[in-house]
Amino acid sequence: MALDPLGAVSLQSIMALSGRLALAALRLWGPGGGRRPISLSVGAPGSFGCGGNSEKVKLSLKDVAELLRTRACRRVVVMVGAGISTPSGIPDFRSPGSGLYSNLQQYDIPYPEAIFELGFFFHNPKPFFTLAKELYPGRYRPNVTHYFLRLLHDKELLLRLYTQNIDGLERASGIPASKLVEAHGSFASATCTVCRRSFPGEDFRADVMADRVPCCPVCTGVVKPDIVFFGEPLPARFLLHVADFSLADLLLILGTSLEVEPFASLSEAVPKSVPRLLINRDLVGPFAYSPRSTDVAQLGDVVQSVERLVDLLGWTQELQDLIQRETGKLDGQDR
Ligand code: APR
Numbered sequence: 448m449a450l451d452p453l454g455a456v457s458l459q460s461i462m463a464l465s466g467r468l469a470l471a472a473l474r475l476w477g478p479g480g481g482r483r484p485i486s487l488s489v490g491a492p493g494s495f496g497c498g499g500n501s502e503k504v505k506l507s508l509k510d511v512a513e514l515l516r517t518r519a520c521r522r523v524v525v526m527v528g529a530g531i532s533t534p535s536g537i538p539d540f541r542s543p544g545s546g547l548y549s550n551l552q553q554y555d556i557p558y559p560e561a562i563f564e565l566g567f568f569f570h571n572p573k574p575f576f577t578l579a580k581e582l583y584p585g586r587y588r589p590n591v592t593h594y595f596l597r598l599l600h601d602k603e604l605l606l607r608l609y610t611q612n613i614d615g616l617e618r619a620s621g622i623p624a625s626k627l628v629e630a631h632g633s634f635a636s637a638t639c640t641v642c643r644r645s646f647p648g649e650d651f652r653a654d655v656m657a658d659r660v661p662c663c664p665v666c667t668g669v670v671k672p673d674i675v676f677f678g679e680p681l682p683a684r685f686l687l688h689v690a691d692f693s694l695a696d697l698l699l700i701l702g703t704s705l706e707v708e709p710f711a712s713l714s715e716a717v718p719k720s721v722p723r724l725l726i727n728r729d730l731v732g733p734f735a736y737s738p739r740s741t742d743v744a745q746l747g748d749v750v751q752s753v754e755r756l757v758d759l760l761g762w763t764q765e766l767q768d769l770i771q772r773e774t775g776k777l778d779g780q781d782r
């Protein structure tokens with residue numbers, strides 16, 4: 448079975464196995480003959496070791512920081528949603544009042560999710576492309592949250608980042624595509640809805656910005672960015688979750704309502720011994736309906752929560768330096 452540098456199973460090997468066999472192989476296979484689950488015996492607050500059988504007590508954000516700082520956890524899987532991009536100026540979908548789904552009156556659609564439904568798109572692609580003009584990569588910049596995730600990668604702690612976002616801000620922060628699963632697609636490529644030819648998304652930016660529906664240069668069919676619409680299959684890379692969530696030793700979930708499947712179910716795909724940290728305005732998904740003893744929920748503004756975690760990690764200066772460097776690069780590109 449082929450491995451990528453971090454010892455995780457490669458997409459090709461998973462694709463080569465049937466679902467159950469892949470799961471069986473993954474259950475029987477891992478670095479050192481199998482994943483040694485971390486069973487946290489948390490003693491005095493802030494001090495804990497791996498193994499031991501003292502009763503499990505509630506973990507804190509400080510404990511999660513300690514796991515990362517001491518590299519007791521170093522195969523971190525991250526799940527993010529639109530909530531991490533609101534600080535960059537992009538509305539999320541479901542926040543009452545400010546969310547996109549509360550502000551679609553201008554688009555003349557029957558109900559909010561229709562804007563991401565193929566049937567409605569073929570009937571009238573204009574509302575989607577009006578929205579696409581708002582979301583097209585290049586208008587917004589990564590924020591502290593994206594750069595914290597980039598720092599996790601730079602410190603070789605990030606096993607994979609699963610994002611539902613189509614704004615491309617994870618890539619813009621410098622996280623390599625190999626570490627990303629853009630589960631709901633992206634604007635990076637586009638496909639003709641008639642002849643199925645694939646094109647670079649950049650080819651149609653001008654059309655979208657000029658309020659023109661992009662048309663295929665070969666057959667004149669409507670060209671749709673490779674954003675996953677409701678009912679469409681997720682990208683094959685999503686299958687990496689079969690290995691990643693078995694290998695993960697820490698799961699971070701940021702800025703998502705965990706309402707859309709199959710992405711949301713990933714939040715329960717890590718073994719029960721693996722700590723899960725939710726950073727979100729409110730309690731969502733299994734953190735609300737079936738919490739685990741190793742769950743930590745840091746509720747409130749995502750930037751403030753991330754800055755608190757970064758402070759506990761002692762990474763504040765490093766993060767500021769990274770943001771300064773990367774902002775300078777983006778300024779240079781804008782000139
Ligand atoms: N700080 C903390 N939490 C925030 C912030 C913030 N600044 N802004 C938003 N949030 C939280 C919201 O409270 C909400 O719980 O982020 C979550 C965003 O949830 P949604 O708007 O539902 O976005 P998301 O979970 O990404 O939606 C999933 O739905 O329609 C589909 O394809 C679309 O990918 C999208 C999917």
Ligand code: ZN
Nearest residue numbers: 639642663666
């Ligand atoms: Zn075509």
